[in-house]
Structure formats: structure tokens, C-alpha cells
Amino acid sequence: MDEITKKIMNGIDEYYQSSEKKFIPGVTRIQFGGSVFDAAEVKGVVASLLDGWLARGKLTDQFERGLAELVGSKETALVNSGSSALMLAWGALKSPKVPYHLKDGDEIITSALTHVATVNSILHNNLKPVLIDADWTYDINPDLIEGAITKKTRGILPMHFLGNPCKMDKIMDIAKKNNLFVVEDSCDAFPAKYDGKKVGTFGDMGSASFYVAHLLTLAEGGAVFYDNPLYGTLVKSLRDWGRSCPCTICKMHEDPTYKCPSRFENIGKGELENYDSRYMFTNVGYNLRTTEMQAAFGLEQLKKVPEFIKIRERNFNFYKKELEKSGFIKFPEVYKKAEPIWFAVPLTITESAPFKRKELVEFLESKRIETRPFFAGLITQQPAYKNVELKVHGDLPVTKYTKDNSFFLGCYQGITEEMASYVVDSFNEFFKKY
Ligand SMILES: Cc1ncc(COP(=O)(O)O)c(C=O)c1O
Structure with a gap:
């Protein structure tokens, strides 16, 4: 078996060593963005396939930790796109578990110079986008935010346009003064910095997209960055059908013999007493998960x-x-x-x-x-x-x-x-x- 695996991996190396791409002016397409990868990513994916575990597992946990290190957040939750990351972040802030949580119709101020995914993340959560102008950084004009605040304003969604960080000190000052939530659309920008701090880590939550045009890719994918573990629990629950599982990282992935103490014992009294918490649902969620193959690909991309x-x-x-x-x-x-x-x-x-x-x-x-x-x-x-x-x-x-x-x-x-x-x-x- 080991010999066959070695042959497969050597074959992949040979393929990439012999496949040189030549630039032909006027013929080769110069893309606005695209994936760059080699034998390392392909071998990673093949190894994960041969390992036989296809759904989220230890490589996903490893990738989430690597990503947190890269962006400087305490934790990250891997999801299937940047659009999902933003939608889940606002969704989590609507949970009654969050103090002063958002409610239907609350207003979120964002830039009119935008991506549809940015605005859709507000709309899909029954919140109301309030569009203000950008300045010549193409980011939200921070001088216009306060003028747009009404009694219904509950959040700000700054998008770091094409990688150019927003004026986060001013935005966070306004948010603090007015008790507003902040979700950063850092899909194009992570891990760019503002005042020495990585974008995506200023607000309540930040986001990443791993579509092929982005800094690093998993083909498709996204992530939510956060420090507050409650946000992690909610985002992951909403991502996973609304499941109640409380752990950020499931220990059963790393050790199949591990006996989870929360699985049957922690579910509380009532109709679901003794039910399996893996199938208890505390949110009306989605399935916005990724595969282990994507994480295998991403782990190699992170190094680059x-x-x-x-x-x-x-x-x-x-x-x-x-x-x-x-x-x-x-x-x-x-x-x-x-x-x-x-x-x-x-x-x-x-x-x-x-x-x-x-x-x-x-x-x-x-x-x-x-x-x-x-x-x-x-x-x-x-x-x-x-x-x-x-x-x-x-x-x-x-x-x-x-x-x-x-x-x-x-x-x-x-x-x-x-x-x-x-x-x-x-x-x-x-x-x-x-
Ligand atoms: C600024 C911005 N936000 C959100 C998204 C959505 O990301 P995804 O394509 O991964 O859904 C994109 C996509 O490129 C984007 O550029």
C-alpha cells in the first residue's frame, strides 16, 4: 500500500515538474484573479482522499487554527463561501443568546459601493441595508456614518474594497459610541492591516472568501473570524443545520474513541432528556459546510x-x-x-x-x-x-x-x-x- 501511495505522489510531482506554462502575449489570458497551486496541494488532496474521511475532520480543524493564526483572531469557522460567512455572522447576531441581539428591520449602515454578497447578507437576515457613499479609497466614507444613524441603526458593515483597509479606528469609535455591532467584509482583504492590526479582527466578526480569485483558495470557501466564543457556537450551529453541539472543535474528530461528555449528559431536562445532542437543534440553520479535501488544499495554500x-x-x-x-x-x-x-x-x-x-x-x-x-x-x-x-x-x-x-x-x-x-x-x- 505504502509503495502504491509513493508511486502516486511521485507521479504527481513528475506531472508538475514537466508541465511548464509559457506566456504568449496576446494569446495567454491575463486574468483578474486565479488560482496558483502545484503538486503540494494536489498531493494534499489525494492524501486526504486516500485517508477516506471526506467530511469536516482533523484537516479542517487544522486549517481553521492556521487561519486564526494568520488573521490574528482567537478562532475561525470555515464555511462554504464568503457570502455564507457574512450571512452567518449577521444571523448569529440575531440570536436571543446574544445580549441586545438584532431584530427584524434593524438598520445596518454599509457602503453603496459594494458587492451584492455584502448587501445580501443583511437582506437575507431580514435586516435593512442603509447605503452611504464611499470615499476615494473606495471604502465606506467614515465621515458620513454618523449622519446616517437613526433610532433603528444597530450595525455597520464596512467592506475593505479590493484589499484596501477601511478607516477602522474611526468606524470602531462610532460603533462603540452608538452601541452598534460591526461585521467586517474582509473577504478581499485579509490579512491586510490597519494600524498594525489585521482587518477582520476589529469588529464583532470578520470574514474571508476562498474563491479562486482570492489571496488563497480552496476553489470555493469562506470563513468567519471572531474572538467571542458565543459567536463561534452560533455561527457553527447555523452552519450545521442549527445543531446544538457546544464544542468549537469536536474532539471526536481527533480521537474516535473519545467519549463526549456533552453528547447525552448535558442536554438538560424535558422532552429531549437523554437525546443525542448531535441531533438536537437550537437554531433554524443551513448546511454551509466544506469538505476535508478543501482543507487539505488550503493547508498547502496557507504556507504560500x-x-x-x-x-x-x-x-x-x-x-x-x-x-x-x-x-x-x-x-x-x-x-x-x-x-x-x-x-x-x-x-x-x-x-x-x-x-x-x-x-x-x-x-x-x-x-x-x-x-x-x-x-x-x-x-x-x-x-x-x-x-x-x-x-x-x-x-x-x-x-x-x-x-x-x-x-x-x-x-x-x-x-x-x-x-x-x-x-x-x-x-x-x-x-x-x-
Ligand atoms: C467584497 C466581497 N465580499 C463578499 C464576497 C463573496 O465571497 P464568495 O464569492 O466566496 O461568496 C466577495 C466575492 O468575491 C467579495 O469580493
Whole structure:
């Protein structure tokens, strides 16, 4: 058996050693984001499959702990997407077990410059999004938050746009002063820092997405970051159908002979006395779990995070240095205390530029350079939200301008220096016409 396993693993090594990808300008697609992995991840997944345990298990526990270490939260809960992470975080805050918990119709202030998943996490919990404008960091404008607070306001949802940290000291001061919950959409940004502290750890809970375009990937996946163990219990319960199991990490995963004292004894008196707590439900939950194969993949990705961050930084800085010169393109502002980790490169066409975004984007796409608009643009204009009650506070000039004049470009770890030079040359070829 060991010999066969060795052969399989050696075969995977050989495959990756012999499969070199060559960049062909104008032919190879330069993606806005993508997965970068090699034999290590594939061997990890194969080993987990051969081990025979497919559902959440010891590798998932290990990955959750590694992630907590990376982001600096006490614990994390692995879920199947960033969207689920945000939805579960607000869901947990609606539990009567949370002091001064949220109730239907409570208002949550968030940026109008947003991803649908961010706003949906509020709506799916019967809460009410209140949209205010972003500033030129493309994050929620902290100076507008207090003006949007009403008697119904109970929370703030700052989204660290494309990896650029929000002004978290000011946001947390406002939240404390007004007794507001804070859930951070750090899906694009973890483990970027603000004032030396990792984003996703300022508020009550933070979030991660592990979709392929993100810093590290599990193909699909997400996580909730938290320090308060009550949040962990609630998020995990909601994730797991609403199960009552109280432990954050199930010891039975690590030791199948372990006899759990909470399983039959701790269930209390009443109709369910002596029932198995693994099938007792204290919340109306979902199934938003991941597989052990994803954790196996993620454990190898975690080791590569420092290298991935360096490449993103190198590409972003190169683009900034080369593209800003034209005067046609504006890069995002960054708060003094912020240390971004760029998900992608947000670009805004200046008012004086003699061309429209569509012309530039079409040119870049013809060169096989992928672009994307700023997520939802102005979400109130999206067909799905025409009949949804979204409260808008103010005129939203930044969101409106970026909706028509901004886009983003890849800087992820799959973009080599050769590719980045090709991207800059392509921009210059376009600019030459003006
Ligand atoms: C800012 C932001 N929030 C939430 C999400 C949702 O994450 P997922 O795709 O894992 O559901 C994304 C997706 O990329 C995102 O960019």
C-alpha cells in the first residue's frame, strides 16, 4: 500500500515538474484573479482522499487554527463561501443568546459601493441595508456614518474594497459610541492591516472568501473570524443545520474513541432528556459546510501566503508607477495607517481623460487582459434590487462616478513580471492615440 501511495505522489510531482506554462502575449489570458497551486496541494488532496474521511475532520480543524493564526483572531469557522460567512455572522447576531441581539428591520449602515454578497447578507437576515457613499479609497466614507444613524441603526458593515483597509479606528469609535455591532467584509482583504492590526479582527466578526480569485483558495470557501466564543457556537450551529453541539472543535474528530461528555449528559431536562445532542437543534440553520479535501488544499495554500502577498504588492506597485504617469488613470487613496493587500488593481479614469471606460476596457480585453467593473456598481440600479427596500443616505457621488468610470485589473500571484510589462505596454499603446 505504502509503495502504491509513493508511486502516486511521485507521479504527481513528475506531472508538475514537466508541465511548464509559457506566456504568449496576446494569446495567454491575463486574468483578474486565479488560482496558483502545484503538486503540494494536489498531493494534499489525494492524501486526504486516500485517508477516506471526506467530511469536516482533523484537516479542517487544522486549517481553521492556521487561519486564526494568520488573521490574528482567537478562532475561525470555515464555511462554504464568503457570502455564507457574512450571512452567518449577521444571523448569529440575531440570536436571543446574544445580549441586545438584532431584530427584524434593524438598520445596518454599509457602503453603496459594494458587492451584492455584502448587501445580501443583511437582506437575507431580514435586516435593512442603509447605503452611504464611499470615499476615494473606495471604502465606506467614515465621515458620513454618523449622519446616517437613526433610532433603528444597530450595525455597520464596512467592506475593505479590493484589499484596501477601511478607516477602522474611526468606524470602531462610532460603533462603540452608538452601541452598534460591526461585521467586517474582509473577504478581499485579509490579512491586510490597519494600524498594525489585521482587518477582520476589529469588529464583532470578520470574514474571508476562498474563491479562486482570492489571496488563497480552496476553489470555493469562506470563513468567519471572531474572538467571542458565543459567536463561534452560533455561527457553527447555523452552519450545521442549527445543531446544538457546544464544542468549537469536536474532539471526536481527533480521537474516535473519545467519549463526549456533552453528547447525552448535558442536554438538560424535558422532552429531549437523554437525546443525542448531535441531533438536537437550537437554531433554524443551513448546511454551509466544506469538505476535508478543501482543507487539505488550503493547508498547502496557507504556507504560500507570504509569497503570494509579495507578488501582489510587486505587481500593484509596478502598475501604479507606470500607469499613473499618463494622467488618464487614478489609483485609490490609502489611509495613512492602512497596509493593503491588493485583491486586484482598482483604476478610475480621470475626468480629463479623452476616452470612455468602454473604449479602454474593450481594447484591453482584445489584448486578452481581463477587466471587471467595481462589483455591483450602484446596487439600487441592479434589476434584482428594483423591488427591494434599500435605504439610501445622501447623493453617492463617488459610487456613481466609479460605476461609470472605474474597473479593476489583476495583480494576483499568477501574473509574472513579463505579463505585467505586457499589460503596461498595452495601456501605453492605447494612450498613444490621445
Ligand atoms: C467584497 C466581497 N465580499 C463578499 C464576497 C463573496 O465571497 P464568495 O464569492 O466566496 O461568496 C466577495 C466575492 O468575491 C467579495 O469580493
